[in-house]
Amino acid sequence: MEEAIIEIGHITHFFSKINVAIIELTLPLSVGDRILVKGPLTDFSQTVDSMQIDRKAIQRAEGGQSAGLKLAQLAKERDVVYKKL
Numbered sequence: 725m726e727e728a729i730i731e732i733g734h735i736t737h738f739f740s741k742i743n744v745a746i747i748e749l750t751l752p753l754s755v756g757d758r759i760l761v762k763g764p765l766t767d768f769s770q771t772v773d774s775m776q777i778d779r780k781a782i783q784r785a786e787g788g789q790s791a792g793l794k795l796a797q798l799a800k801e802r803d804v805v806y807k808k809l
Contacts, residue, residue: 729760729806735799736790743795747805753791754784761795763803770796 733749745761753759753772760769775782776792785791 728809730809731804732759732787732807733805735761735763735801735803735805738795738799738801740798743798744792745795745799745803746790746792748790749785749787751787751807752784753807755782758808759793760806760808761797761799761803762806763800766797766799766803768797769808 730751732751732753733747735745736748737746747753753775755772755775757772758769759772761767772793774794775785777785777789782791
C-alpha cells in the first residue's frame, strides 16, 4: 500500500558541512514524524530526530515557522519536504 504524504514546506537553506536544513513550514512538524525530501536530485525519507528554532531544541514547529533539521543525506535549497501520514 502506498503511504499518504502531504507537503509541509520547503528547504530555504542547507548547510552541507553539518547536514542541517532550514525548512520553511506551511504545516506543523514534530520530532518523531517521518518526512520525505524530494527535489530534482534529492529523494530520501527519514525520521525527524531533532529540531531547532533559534538554536533551541523544540519538539514541534508550527506552519509559518522556519525550523532547523539535521538531515540524513544532502539536500538542496528549494527541495520540497513532505510528511508521511
